[in-house]
Amino acid sequence: MSLTIAVARERGDGESRVALVPETAKKFAALGARLRMEQSAGVSSHFLDPDYADVAMQPGIAEAYAGAGLVLRVTPPSTAEIDALPEGSVLIGLLKPYESKERLAALNAKKITAFALELLPRISRAQSMDALSSQGACAGYQCGLIAAARCTKFFPMLTTAAGTIRPARVLVIGAGVAGLQAIATCKRLGAMVEAYDVRAAAREQIESLGAKFVDTGVSADGAGGYARELTADEKAAQAEKLARAVAAADVVITTAAIPGKKAPVIVTRDMVGRMKYGAILVDMAAESGGNCELTQPGEHVIANDVNIHGPLNLPSRMPTHASELYAKNLYNFLSPWIRDGELAFDWADEVVAGTVLCRDGATVHPTVKQVLGEA
Amino acid sequence: MSLTIAVARERGDGESRVALVPETAKKFAALGARLRMEQSAGVSSHFLDPDYADVAMQPGIAEAYAGAGLVLRVTPPSTAEIDALPEGSVLIGLLKPYESKERLAALNAKKITAFALELLPRISRAQSMDALSSQGACAGYQCGLIAAARCTKFFPMLTTAAGTIRPARVLVIGAGVAGLQAIATCKRLGAMVEAYDVRAAAREQIESLGAKFVDTGVSADGAGGYARELTADEKAAQAEKLARAVAAADVVITTAAIPGKKAPVIVTRDMVGRMKYGAILVDMAAESGGNCELTQPGEHVIANDVNIHGPLNLPSRMPTHASELYAKNLYNFLSPWIRDGELAFDWADEVVAGTVLCRDGATVHPTVKQVLGEA
Amino acid sequence: MDGLLALYIFMLAAFTGYEIIAKVPVILHTPLMSGSNFIHGVVVVGAMIALGSAETPLEQAIGFFAVALGAANAAGGYVVTERMLAMFKKKEG
Amino acid sequence: MDGLLALYIFMLAAFTGYEIIAKVPVILHTPLMSGSNFIHGVVVVGAMIALGSAETPLEQAIGFFAVALGAANAAGGYVVTERMLAMFKKKEG
Amino acid sequence: MSLPTYVQGAWFGGALLFIFGLKGMSSPASARKGIVVAGYGMLLAIAATFLIPGLKNLALMLAALAVGGAAAWISGKKVKMTDMPQMVAIYNGMGGGAAAAIAAIEFARGDAHSTVTTLLAVVGALIGAVSFTGSCVAWAKLQGVLKKAHRLPAQNAVNVVLAAISIGLGAAMVALAPAQPELILGFFVIALVLGLIVTLPIGGADMPVVISLFNAFTGLAVGFEGYVLGNPALIIAGIVVGAAGTLLTQLMAKAMNRPLSNILFTPMVAAGGGEAISGTMKEVGAIDAAAMMRYASKVVIVPGYGMAVAHAQHKVWEMTEILEEAGVEVKFAIHPVAGRMPGHMNVLLAEAGVPYDKIFDLEEINGEFGQADVALVIGANDVVNPSARTDKSSPIYGMPILNADLAQNVIVIKRGKGTGYSGVENALFYTDNCRMLYGDAQPMAGEIIQHLKSMA
Amino acid sequence: MSLPTYVQGAWFGGALLFIFGLKGMSSPASARKGIVVAGYGMLLAIAATFLIPGLKNLALMLAALAVGGAAAWISGKKVKMTDMPQMVAIYNGMGGGAAAAIAAIEFARGDAHSTVTTLLAVVGALIGAVSFTGSCVAWAKLQGVLKKAHRLPAQNAVNVVLAAISIGLGAAMVALAPAQPELILGFFVIALVLGLIVTLPIGGADMPVVISLFNAFTGLAVGFEGYVLGNPALIIAGIVVGAAGTLLTQLMAKAMNRPLSNILFTPMVAAGGGEAISGTMKEVGAIDAAAMMRYASKVVIVPGYGMAVAHAQHKVWEMTEILEEAGVEVKFAIHPVAGRMPGHMNVLLAEAGVPYDKIFDLEEINGEFGQADVALVIGANDVVNPSARTDKSSPIYGMPILNADLAQNVIVIKRGKGTGYSGVENALFYTDNCRMLYGDAQPMAGEIIQHLKSMA
C-alpha cells in the first residue's frame, strides 16, 4: 500500500494558511503518493478545491486523516486533532516544540513520528526547507506594511505645493530574516530606516539594504572572535543610544528573537515614555512575549500616546504566498524520502535527525527535552 | 477689532484631520490675526493643545466660533455647526458644494461668505492652495497601502529558497493626482503596475513613473486637439481591452473621477466576474459612487470571491500629514488677503472669485448654481 | 634642407598636432589657443638668428623689430595662458 | 641623410606610435601586435631596393632571401591580422 | 649654416617639450603643468640660440628681447580676465609679424635659395603678414577701439582681388628671386592690407574663431620660416601649432554652430560691440557641460518632468556622485510642483538612491542659487521660468519659481524647443548665462558622466 | 640615389596610410578598417618600388615576392585560430631577418657610409638578427616543436657575454668600415645565436610578451635600415611600430602582472607546454571584462551579497543597458539564497529598475549557462561554488548552485580572497575559464561601463 498524505483545514485562531498547495500536491502525486484533503482547506489561501486535481477531497478532518501515513500541518494539532491522527503516522509542521509538554505526551501516546520545522538545522542544504525563513520573510513584509498603514504620516519624502513632507523615521530592532525584510519594505516605501541588531555581521547586512546601522558604540567582540560579556557601564551606554534612536523614530519595528526562548525585552516602558506623540511600535515578537515591555500579544495598546501593536501570526495575513512557500518547504523536506510511493527516512541524515521531535513514542530532540525538563 | 480665526474639532464620521496646525497657527498670528480653537481639536492628528502656542483654547465649538470672522474647516458644517457660525462670517473648507442644496440655503440664511476649495481654479499660481491635490496625494498613497496590506500575496518579486514569488500585478484606473501616487506607491513596493486613464497626457505621466500604460488601441484624439466621440465599436474594443487587464490583475485600484459629477462606472459586474479568485479591488471613488458597479461606499464587499473595498475619507487615515498639507493650503489661500489683522478679499482676483460659493446671502458660483438648478 | 624629409616632418608634426587636440573640451579652446599661440612664439629664435646675421642697418632694423615681436609673442603668450589655466587648479577631492 | 632631421623624424614617429597605442584594451593587444607586425613588413620595400641594386651572386642571394622574408612578413601579417580582427565584426545593435 | 651639436640638441629638446606641453594642455587635469613644460622648452630654445658662435648684434638683440618681452609680460599680467582674448590676438599677431620680418630679412639679404625654399619663405611671409594686421584688427575690435564692423561694398570681391594680387606678387618673387626691393615692398604692403581688409567686416562675436585661425596661420608661417632657416625646432613647433590650430578653429566654429566659411565670407552684421548673439538660445555640448560642472565649486540640480519622462534619475545621481568625488558641492532643488504629481521628483530621486540630505525644497534652496557656479536644469521648464515673477499676463504668474537664473551659469537639458505643462515660452533659456544641452535627459546625463570621468 | 617624385610620393602615401591604419587598429570599433587601410599602404609602397628606374634582378625579385608572399598567405589562411600567436611570431621573425639581410647586403657591398649610417646599419642588423632567431624559437615553442624550456646553467651570464661579444663585433664593424667579410660573418652568427639563447629558456606562458618585444625590435631594425637606405617611409613605419610595440610590450607585461625584466631574465620554469599557470586565480582588468562582454552574444549576471554590500546594483543595471544596446543578450540569474535574506537581490535589482523579465531563478536559468559566453559573478561566492555538487564534506554540500562554471568565460568581481557566508574556498575561482576582477563591486562596474562606452 502506498503512502497516503493527508491535510486538514487549519483550525487555529485566524489561521488562513494551508500546508498543501496545488503545485506541491501535483509533485507529491508524481512521487507516487496518494493525497487526501479536507474540503475547502485551501480556500482561505485562495486555493479552491478544483485547483487540487490530484487530491481526494474529504468532507471533514476525520475522513481526511483516516488511514494517512503522513500528515501535513501548518500549526500544531489540538488535542481533538491529535485524536484524529492515525496511530503511528508521521506528522510534520511548525509544531511549537517548546510550547506544551501535554501535546508532546499526546503525540507520543499515539506513537506519532513528529517533525517540528522550527528545529530544522540551519545548514546550507536545508535552506529550501527552512519554514522559519520563508514565514519570517512574510512576517517582516507585513510588519512593514502594518507600520506604514497605521502611521499617520507619509513614509516617503514629498515635496508638494503645500510644503515639503520630511520622510518618516523607522527604526527596526533585530535584523534577522524578518527584520531585514521589514527594513527593505520600509526603505522601498521611502522611509529613513535605521536598524539595530546584536550580531556583528548584522551591520553589513543592514547597510547592504541601504539602511543605517544604529551604532551603540559598544562592541561585544571579544578575544578570539567570541562575544564577551558587556560591563554594566557599557550596557547602560548601549541602552541609552538605543533609547535615543527609539525616541527619534516615528515608527519602531521590533523583531528580536532568541530561538526557543522568550523574546528579549528591548523597548522598556521608560523608552516608550520618551517616544514621540502618535508614534507607532509594531512588535513582531509579540508571539513570544514581545520586545516591548508594554506589548499585549494580539492587541493594539495606546500607552503614553504611542500606538503599540502586537500582531500575531503575521504570515497568515498573506496566506496565498505564505502557504505557497510553506508547502514548498514541506515538499523539499519530504521529497528525498519518498521513493515509489513509500516513505522511508534516513535517520542518520543530519536534517532528518535534527528536525525530529517525537519518535517511537518518545520525545527525542535533545534541546527540547532539556528545555522542557524531560531529559 | 482685528480678525479672529476660529477652528473647531471636526465631528464628521471618522474624520481625524484638523484645519489648523501649529505651524500655520503661528503664521496666521504673525499676520495679526487672533486665533481660537476648540480644545483637543488637533489631538486626532497628533497635534496637542500645548503645541498651539498662539491659539486661545476653548471648551466647545460654540465658544470657539463665537465672534469669529473667519472659520476654517476640513469638512462641510452640519446644520448644528452652521448655527454656531457667527452671522456674516467667512467660512472656508472642502464644502462639498454639489452635495446639498439645504446646506447652501442655511449658509446663505446666515449671510456666510463661503469658499469651497473644491472649486479652486487649477491655475499655476493656485497650486499651493489646491486641497484636492494635497488630499488626493494622501488618498492615493493610502490606496496603495491598503491594497498591499489586504493582498494575500507579496507585491514584490522574491527569489527565495522555497521558490520564486512572481510580483503582484496591479492595475490603476484613473491617473490623476491620487492615481499617480497610488502607482508610485505600488511600484515602490515592487509590484508590476499598469495604469489607464482617458486623458492623452496620462500615458507619458504613467510611464514617467515606470508603470505600463494600458493601451486600449483606441484614441479619443479628434481633429483640432479636441476629444471626439467614440463609435460603439471603439467603445466595445476599449472596454474589452480594459476588462482583460482587470482580469489579469491581482489588485485593481480605481481613482477615476469627473469634477462635480458622479464617478464613472468603469469596472462592471461582468468584469468583476472575470477577475482572479481572491483578487482585490480598492475603489477610491467610493465616495462619489464608485468606479466599480459593486462597490458599497465604506464597505468591504466580497463578490465572486473578489474583495471590493470602498474606503471613505482616505486622507483621514494619515491625519498628521494630511492636516499639515491641508492647513497650508488654507494658509496659502488666505494669507494674501490678511493685512494688519484685517481680512479683505480682492473679489476681482481669479482665485478668490473662482472659489467663492456663497456671498451676501446668495449662492454665487455659476457651475454650482447650474448643477443644483438654482440659476 | 631636404624637401622630402621636411615633408615627412610636416606630416608627422601635423599628425601629432591633430592627435593632441582631437578631443578637447570646449572649455579648453581658449586656453589651448593661447597656449599654442605661446608655442609659436619660438619664432623669436628664428628672429634672433636672423638678427644675429644681419649686416645692413635695414636688416638690423627689421631684425630688431622681429626679435621684439617674437619676444612679445612668447612672453605675453606665456603669461596670459598661465593666468587662464589658473582656473583649472586641482581641487582637493 | 641628415642625421638631425632623422632624429626629428624618429622623435615624431615615436611620439606618434606612442600616442596611437596609449590606451588600447587588452583584448586588442594581440591583434595590434599582429597589425604592427604587418606594418613593419614594409621592410620588403627595402629588401626590393637592396635586391634591385644587387650585383654579386652573394648579394643577389641575400637579396632574394631578404625579399622573400619581407614578403612573408607582409603577406602573413596581413592575413593573420585580418582573421583575428574578424571577431570584432559589428553586431547589429 | 652648421651649428654646434649642443645648440641643435637644445632645440631638439625644446621641440620635445613643446609637444609634451601642448599635450598636457589638452586636458583640464594637466593643463597647468602643460604650459609650464612648454615654457621650459622656450627658455631652453632661446638660451641655446645665444650659444650660436659668431652671433652678431648681440646688444640689439638683448634690447629687443627686453623691450618686447617686458612689455608683453607686464601687459599680460595686468590685463583683466575679460580682456584676455584680445591679448591673445595681439601676441599672436606679433608672432606673425616676426615670421614675416624674418622672411623680409632673407629677401633683403638676397641670398640664393632653392625654389622650394623661396616659395615657402614667400608663403610664410604672406600668411605671417596677414596674421599680423588681421590680429591687430581683431584686438582693436575686441578692445573696443574699433567700434563698428566695416564692410566694404563688394567685400568678397575686394578680398579676392587683393589675395590674387599678393599671390601674384609672391609668385613673381619666387620666379625672379632675388627680387627687386620694390617688388618685396609691394608684396608686404599688399599682404598687410589684405589682413586688414579681410578682418575688418567680421563681427565681435565671431572674433575668437578668427583669432584661432590667425593663430594657426602664424604657426604655419613660423613653420615655413623655420624651413627657410633650416631650423627643425621652428618647423615642428610651427607645424604642430598650425595643425592643432586648424583643428581647434574648426572645433570652435562647430561649437558656435557657424561654419568657418560663413564667418569669413558672410560676416554677421554686428550691431554694436560683440553683443550680436544675445537673445538667442545657445547650444552647448555635453563635454562643456561636464567641464563647467567639474571645475565649479557648487552645482545645483533642478530636475523636472523631463527627467521623469526620460527615466534619467539613476544617471543624474551617478553624475552627482562623480562630481562630489571631485570636490564639487552638489544639491538638488525640488520645486513644489515639479513633475506631474505631488512628490514626483521625490519618488524618482529616492528610487535612484539620492540621500534625503541632498534634496532641498524651494524655500531652503532659493537663496543659494546666487552662490552656485552652475544650475543644471534637467527636463524642467515652468518651474524655472522667471516670467512667473514679473509677467502678469503669463498663466504661471504668481507661482514661486526656483531662481536658477541667478546662478552664474545655467545649463538646461531638454530634447528641443518644447514648452512645459503651461505651454509658455521660458525667458531663462534666452538669457546670457544660459546654455542649452539638447537631447533626451538620460543619454545626455550619460554623456556628461563619460566626459567627467575622462577629466578625473 | 635620387628617386622619381612619384615613387617618393607613393612611399609618403604609404607611410601616411600605415599611421592611419595603426590608429584604426587601436580601437575595437575601427580595428578591421585599420588593417585594410594599412594593407593599401603596403600595396602602394610595393607597387611604387617597382617604378624605380633601373631596378635590377626583377625576375628574381618577383620570384622572391611570390614565394615568400604566397607561402605566408596560404599558411596564414590555413592556420587554426589557436595557433595564431606562433604565426605572428614567425612572420615577425622574417621581417627581422629581412632587415638583417638588407644590412648584410650593404656590408657586403662595402659602400662608404657616414659613421652614423654604419652604426645604425649595425644596430639594425643586430636586433633584426636577434628578432629573427628569437622569433623562430618562440614559434617552435608555441607550436610544440620545442617541448622543454632549455635553460643553460648560467643563463644570464651567457646572455651577457654573448651580447657583449656581438656589440663588440658591431663596434669593430663601425670602426673598421668597410669591414672584412669574416668580421661581418662572425657578427651575424653571434647575433643569430644570441637570439636563440636568449629565447630558449622562456616559458610558453610568457611568449606573447616576448613576441611583442621582438616585434618592436623588428620595427626598430626596419626603421634603422630605412635610414641606411635613405627611405623615410621605412623609417616612419619602422619607428612607429618600434615605439608602439615597446609600449604594447609593457602593457602586456603589466596585464600579466610580470615585469618585463622578470620575463626576460628569470623565466618561470615551465613544467611542460604553456600550462604553468593552471590552478591559480587569474586576474583580469576591467577593460578586458568589458571587451569580453561587449563582444559576447550572451551574458548571464550572477549577483550576490557583495553586490548588496557595495550598493552596486545601479551600476550593474547601467552596464546591462549598455550591453543590450550593443546587441548582447543579458540575463540575471538569482540564486534562491543569494544575499542574506529571502529576496535580497530582488529588492536591490528592483531598486535599480531592472525589469522583472530579465530576472531568472535557478531552475529557469541553470540550463542556459552552457550557451553563455560570459557569466559575470558580482560579489557572489557560495551560490556558484561547484563543490556544493560534489564535495560531501563541504558545509554547502547538497545546496543547488548556479552553474556559472559552465559558461565559456567566468568573470568574478570581488574585493579580494574573502570567502562567503559559509566560509569555504570556491573551486570555481581556480578553474581555467575563470578570471578575477578584484575590487569593490561598485567602482569596478563603473570602470567596466566606462570601457564599454569607449567601445561603442
Ligand SMILES: NC(=O)c1ccc[n+]([C@@H]2O[C@H](COP(=O)([O-])OP(=O)(O)OC[C@H]3O[C@@H](n4cnc5c(N)ncnc54)[C@H](OP(=O)(O)O)[C@@H]3O)[C@@H](O)[C@H]2O)c1
Ligand atoms: N507636481 C504636480 O503636482 C503637478 C500636477 C499637474 C501639473 N503640474 C505642472 O507641471 C509643471 C511642472 O514643471 P516642470 O518644470 O517639472 O516640467 P515642465 O514645465 O512640464 O517642463 C518639462 C520639460 O521637460 C522637457 N522634456 C520632456 N521630456 C524630456 C526628456 N525625455 N528628456 C529631456 N527633457 C525632456 C520638455 O521640453 P522638450 O520637449 O523640449 O524636451 C519640457 O519643457 C508645472 O507647470 C506644474 O504646474 C504639476
Ligand SMILES: NC(=O)c1ccc[n+]([C@@H]2O[C@H](COP(=O)([O-])OP(=O)(O)OC[C@H]3O[C@@H](n4cnc5c(N)ncnc54)[C@H](OP(=O)(O)O)[C@@H]3O)[C@@H](O)[C@H]2O)c1
Ligand atoms: N538569502 C538568505 O536568505 C540567506 C540568509 C542567511 C545566509 N545566507 C547565505 O548567504 C550566502 C549567500 O551567497 P552569496 O554568493 O550571495 O554571498 P557569499 O557567498 O556570502 O559571498 C559574498 C562575496 O562577495 C564578496 N564581497 C563582499 N563585499 C563586496 C564588495 N563590496 N564588492 C565586491 N565583492 C564583495 C566577498 O568576497 P570578498 O570579501 O573577497 O570581496 C564574498 O566572497 C549563502 O551561503 C547563503 O546560504 C543566505
Ligand SMILES: NC(=O)c1ccc[n+]([C@@H]2O[C@H](COP(=O)([O-])OP(=O)(O)OC[C@H]3O[C@@H](n4cnc5c(N)ncnc54)[C@H](O)[C@@H]3O)[C@@H](O)[C@H]2O)c1
Ligand atoms: N541556513 C542558513 O544559513 C540560514 C537560514 C536562515 C537564517 N540564517 C541566519 O540566521 C540569522 C538569524 O535568523 P532569524 O531571523 O531566524 O533570527 P531570529 O528570528 O531568531 O532573531 C531575529 C534577530 O534578532 C536578533 N536579536 C536577538 N537578541 C537581540 C537583542 N537583544 N537586540 C537586538 N537584536 C537581537 C538576532 O540577532 C536576529 O538577527 C540571520 O542573520 C540569518 O542570516 C541562516
Ligand SMILES: NC(=O)c1ccc[n+]([C@@H]2O[C@H](COP(=O)([O-])OP(=O)(O)OC[C@H]3O[C@@H](n4cnc5c(N)ncnc54)[C@H](O)[C@@H]3O)[C@@H](O)[C@H]2O)c1
Ligand atoms: N494647477 C494645476 O495645474 C493642477 C493641479 C492639480 C491637478 N492637475 C491636473 O489635473 C488632472 C486631474 O487631476 P485630479 O487628480 O484632480 O483628477 P480627478 O480626481 O478629477 O480624476 C482622476 C483621474 O480620472 C481620470 N478619469 C476620468 N474618467 C475616466 C474614465 N472613464 N476612465 C479612466 N480615467 C478616467 C481623469 O482623467 C483623471 O486623471 C491631473 O492630471 C493633474 O495633472 C493640475
